[in-house]
Amino acid sequence: MRKSIIAAAFASLAILPAAASGAEEPPHVDYSFAGVFGTFDPVQLQRGFQVYKEVCAACHSLKFVAFRNLGDAGGPHFTEAEVKALAAGYDVAAIDNETGEATTRKGLPSDHIPAPFPNEIAAKAANNGSAPPDLSLMAKAREGNASYIHAILTGYDHPVPEGVQVPEGGNYNPYFPGGVIAMPKPLSDGQVEYADASVPRTVDQYAKDVSAFLMWTAEPKMEVRKRVGFGAILFLGALSVLLYLSYRRVWRNVDH
Numbered sequence: 001m002r003k004s005i006i007a008a009a010f011a012s013l014a015i016l017p018a019a020a021s022g023a024e025e026p027p028h029v030d031y032s033f034a035g036v037f038g039t040f041d042p043v044q045l046q047r048g049f050q051v052y053k054e055v056c057a058a059c060h061s062l063k064f065v066a067f068r069n070l071g072d073a074g075g076p077h078f079t080e081a082e083v084k085a086l087a088a089g090y091d092v093a094a095i096d097n098e099t100g101e102a103t104t105r106k107g108l109p110s111d112h113i114p115a116p117f118p119n120e121i122a123a124k125a126a127n128n129g130s131a132p133p134d135l136s137l138m139a140k141a142r143e144g145n146a147s148y149i150h151a152i153l154t155g156y157d158h159p160v161p162e163g164v165q166v167p168e169g170g171n172y173n174p175y176f177p178g179g180v181i182a183m184p185k186p187l188s189d190g191q192v193e194y195a196d197a198s199v200p201r202t203v204d205q206y207a208k209d210v211s212a213f214l215m216w217t218a219e220p221k222m223e224v225r226k227r228v229g230f231g232a233i234l235f236l237g238a239l240s241v242l243l244y245l246s247y248r249r250v251w252r253n254v255d256h
Contacts, residue, residue, distance in 0.1 A: 024174040026144040026151035031212055036230065039223050040216055042077040047199065048213025049076055051192050051206050056135065059127070061115035064136035065217050068109040074223040075216055083109050090114050139211065140218040146211040151175040153207035156185040 032041040049070065052062070067087040070078045078086065087107035092114050094105040107114070116132075117123035123131040142148045155173040166172050170180045187203045194201060216222075 023177045026148045029147045045076040048209040051210040059132040060135045062113045139214040146215040149211035150207045
């Protein structure tokens, strides 16, 4: 039942326009990747993957992410051994080379992260007719990006305004279009055990970490794009100066 509610909520999340039904503006969250020179924090992305794996992966896939991507520079940057161990922790669909029958095998770094359901029909059947959407690009699909995801995940404790009717099975969340979301509060303090004891085990921290991770899945080459863009601006700036100086030199004795 909980999976069904979460699936229905995120299905709406992926389809509705950003400004639909007067949802409140998500509060801005400072992330390490913000700004022209911002970069992803690989340790935070590793924690975000842990939150995804332990909380979100029960319903939602990451079909555009392969295990090997988790070891990429500019991303979670797990070691090669860690990537192999993560992949081996999953069973993936395979074909028996001798019988040709469907079977399973341990995951390899080259495999994509398996979806929680074998196909869309099975996903709908397990979730009251609503297939949970893939989260690979979710952070880029909504206005506010990572801050929006953080707002949704932390927005359950707001008091219900006077005059707002919350139907049975619904939950008030001011950042969700319409203010009422079917998904119950998915995170709670102490729910995910981080290896680093100095990191707070709070809803706010979990939400920051998983929203940062989903921002990376949506734009895994962001750091490369920023570096190339900044280099292009420097090149064009230098070229403009050289062209101006050349112009001044060639035409300095010519009356205009």
